[in-house]
Amino acid sequence: xxxxxxxxxxxxxxxxxxxxxxxxxxxxxxxxxxxxxxxxxxxxxxxxxxxxxxxxxxxxxxxxxxxxxxxxxxxxxxxxxxxxxxxxxxxxxxxxxxxxxxxxxxxxxxxxxxxx
Amino acid sequence: xxxxxxxxxxxxxxxxxxxxxxxxxxxxxxxxxxxxxxxxxxxxxxxxxxxxxxxxxxxxxxxxxxxxxxxxxxxxxxxxxxxxxxxxxxxxxxxxxxxxxxxxxxxxxxxxxxxxxxxxxxxxxxxxxxxxxxxxxxxxxxxxxxxxxxxxxxxxxxxxxxxxxxxxxxxxxxxxxx
Numbered sequence: 594x595x596x597x598x599x600x601x602x603x604x605x606x607x608x609x610x611x612x613x614x615x616x617x618x619x620x621x622x623x624x625x626x627x628x629x630x631x632x633x634x635x636x637x638x639x640x641x642x643x644x645x646x647x648x649x650x651x652x653x654x655x656x657x658x659x660x661x662x663x664x665x666x667x668x669x670x671x672x673x674x675x676x677x678x679x680x681x682x683x684x685x686x687x688x689x690x691x692x693x694x695x696x697x698x699x700x701x702x703x704x705x706x707x708x709x
Numbered sequence: 710x711x712x713x714x715x716x717x718x719x720x721x722x723x724x725x726x727x728x729x730x731x732x733x734x735x736x737x738x739x740x741x742x743x744x745x746x747x748x749x750x751x752x753x754x755x756x757x758x759x760x761x762x763x764x765x766x767x768x769x770x771x772x773x774x775x776x777x778x779x780x781x782x783x784x785x786x787x788x789x790x791x792x793x794x795x796x797x798x799x800x801x802x803x804x805x806x807x808x809x810x811x812x813x814x815x816x817x818x819x820x821x822x823x824x825x826x827x828x829x830x831x832x833x834x835x836x837x838x839x840x841x842x843x844x845x846x847x848x849x850x851x852x853x854x855x856x857x858x859x860x861x862x863x864x865x866x867x868x869x870x871x872x873x874x875x876x877x878x879x880x881x882x883x884x885x886x887x
Contacts, residue, residue, distance in 0.1 A: 599717040644796075647789040649879060655786040656875035659779040660868050666771050667849070667864060674846035682850050685858060692865040696872030705876045 653705050657697075664693050721762055728755040740797040742788045746781065753777050767845055 632639050671678070671686050678685075700706055732752035739745040753776045760769035801809075848856045 599720060603720070646791060647786065649790060652783075652786050652790055653876065653879045655783045656879065657872065659775075659783050660872045660875070662779040663775055663868060664865075666775055667861070669767070669770065670842055670846035670849050672846075673842040674850065677843075678846075678850055685850050685862070689862060689865045692862070692869055693872075696869045699873055700876050703876055703880055705880060 650708060653700075657700060657705070660696065661693070664690075718762060722759070725755045725758045725762065728752070729759075740800075742791070742798070743785070746785050746788060749784070750777060750781055753781065765840060767840065767842060 628634055667689070668686065671682060675682060729752050732748045732755065735748040736745045736752060739748060753772065757769045757772040757777070760766075760772055849861050850856070850858060852858050
């Protein structure tokens with residue numbers, strides 16, 4: 594990569610962003626009223642605080658998602674060499690997925706997938 | 710360092726390092742949990758950027774998909790589960806602050822000392838070539854020497870244990886609440 598080009602691009606990006614904000618700060622008209630502080634400037638007024646704890650049900654799904662997310666990462670390298678590995682690779686990854694599917698089956702049986 | 714001799718990858722590295730440093734400090738200093746999680750997001754993203762810079766594409770993909778897509782989402786969910794979400798945490802006491810500062814300064818000094826006095830004989834033998842995904846796939850799924858099929862399958866058992874453990878803990882708590 595051309596260093597001069599990179600530095601020029603970087604400087605241009607910084608200058609453009611900073612210039613935009615500074616010019617807006619100087620010339621833009623500003624009004625202040627209470628409605629500006631609302632979560633939605635138009636529409637129904639919100640009631641109560643917007644910060645509240647979630648249900649634990651979300652957490653279960655997050656854990657399950659994380660586990661199968663990690664599984665996906667291990668499937669990436671296999672997907673690249675799948676054709677070369679042939680039947681052996683398929684069996685090996687099949688075993689990998691079956692073991693993880695046991696976890697899904699456990700979650701199913703425990704009722705973790707139902708929204709209570 | 711001479712300005713003219715700085716290469717593009719060095720510029721990118723410095724930007725990433727600055728983001729990591731600033732993000733790490735803000736993560737620790739931030740008084741709101743959710744803000745800390747967002748700063749951590751920037752730290753992890755910049756770390757992934759460094760992996761990309763080193764041509765470790767697979768590692769960068771893992772960093773983004775597991776740490777940012779998984780761990781951080783889990784972290785945000787667990788923050789939302791707490792009742793003090795959105796509230797500022799208490800300012801730590803003077804003792805805590807001093808001890809933390811001493812420990813982190815000690816760590817920084819130690820790192821600096823190692824960097825200054827240490828010998829890195831293998832540093833110039835590292836070739837920053839892209840690590841081929843084929844090589845990773847072959848070594849994960851093969852059964853020959855320097856190939857790791859058994860650990861690969863063991864990973865699935867470990868993940869299974871994690872799933873069951875997570876479900877057990879999470880559902881156990883809900884039953885107590887009912």
